[in-house]
Amino acid sequence: MPPWWRVSTEIAYFAALAAVIGGAVAYLTVVRPVLRAEVDDPDRQAVHGRTVRLLAWCGPVLLVAGYLQLAARVARGVKGVTFGQSLAPSRIWSFLTLPIAVQNVCxxxxGVALLTLFVRDRPTLVTAVALPLTVLGTVVLALPTGQGQTLDTQLNGWFTQVHILGASVWLGGLFALAVIGRGRGFGQRAGLVWARMWQRFSSVALVSVGAVVASGVWLAWRHVGTVGQLFTTTYGRFLLVKLIIVAAMVCAGAYNQLALTPRIARAHAAGDLGRGFALTLRHFPTVVAVETGLGLAVLTIVPFLSGSARTQAGGPPAPAVDGGILALGALLVVTLTASLYASYRVSTLLTRRAAQAC
Known part of the structure; x- marks a missing residue:
């Protein structure tokens, strides 16, 4: 089992990534476009103010989590150094080599860009700067170094990053909208605004889920040789719990998209703003809060997914990647894309019919 400091620093690190990446994507693709349309001033000010404060606090969270994660790297990589000793800036400085130095500079x-939101209200500019820097900070570890890396190693690195980014957008976006939508300060017509935001985020979440599932299938195949290893190895059991939690999150998202969204459209089409308000700002956020809690549970499992079920079971490693495996993977991606698009179309059709029925 990993030591407590490794578990806590990894959870904090991935939670910070999700908060920054998911929050920035949610603002740029959901909040900002909706607020640019016709929105009552009190609702606009409430959503905008909460979003700016949330993004501003993501700055110090990222800085602290990044420092702790770097200290944990030192404790793991330098023999005889405890986690407490690794917190010293001098030890961290001596450990900073490429590409870790590039990652932490990003x-x-x-983090500094996000901190400026405490004094200057420029969320569009700040998120446009902070988002690519944070993404670069995580994907830089997957860039080829030219030191004898095989195709398998490179694919594993890139799929890991896709998994991290997809999960960050999904979980971080859920968290951001759940925080922004909680509390008072919204007018009677706020339900109309939030209906549009939930619809837009559903599309973002759908793409994120596709990225998580596709990359997750690859990583599971690399690390788990048989179904039995999910039950007989420590890695497999933790992975199985993670899969169950992710499946529950997907089911909650499907409920939002296929059941709640049409009900919201029906209420607004009938002119029942009170019902629409209750669904969009009470019922919907409750389900999203449950999804966020499940996502945090997934983060607590991540530090325990070290090694491989194949290795723990004493079995052979995953076979080398060849044309057949790549073709099968491409078929999986096409099938997954088609199924996700079909679910999007079904949700759109149900929402349209619900609105036209009134």
Whole structure:
């Protein structure tokens, strides 16, 4: 089992990534476009103010989590150094080599950019700067170094990053909208605004889920040789719990998209703003809060997914990647894309019919 400091620092690190990446994507693709349309001033000010404060606090969270994660790297990589000793800036400085140095410079710049929101209200500019810096900070570890990396190693690195980014957008976006939508300060017509925001985020979440599932299938195949290893190895059991939680999150999202969204459209089409308000700002956020809690549970499992079920079971490693495996993977991606698009179309059709029925 990993030591407590490794578990806590990894949870904090991935939670911070999700908060920054998911929050920035949610603002740029959901909140900002909706607020640019016709919105009552009290609702606009409430959503905008909460979003800016949330993004501003993501700055110090990213800086602290990044520093702790770097200290944990030192404690793991330098023999005889405890986690407490690794917190010393001098030890961290001596450990900073490429590409870890690039990663942490990106995180530092992104964190400082977000901190400026405490004094300057420029969320569009700040998120446009902080988002690519944070993404670069995580994907830089997957860039080829030219030191004898095989195709398998490179694919594993890139799929890991896709998994991290997809999960960050999904979980971080859920968290951001759940925080922004809680509390008072919204007018009677706020339900109309939030209906549009939930619809837009459903599309973003759908793409994120596709990325998580596709990359997750690859990573599971690399680390788990048989179904039995999910039950007989420590890695497999933790992975199985993670899969169950993710499946529950997907089911909650499907409920939002296929059941709640049409009900919201029906209420607004009938002119029942009170019912629409209750669904969009009470019922919907409750389900989203449950999804966010499940996502945090997934983050607590991540530090325990070290090694491989194949290795723990004493079995052979995953076979080398060849044309057949790549073709099968491409078929999986096409099938997954088609199924997700079909679910999007079904949700759109149900919402349209619900609105036209009134």
């Amino acid at each position: 995180y530092a710049l992104a």
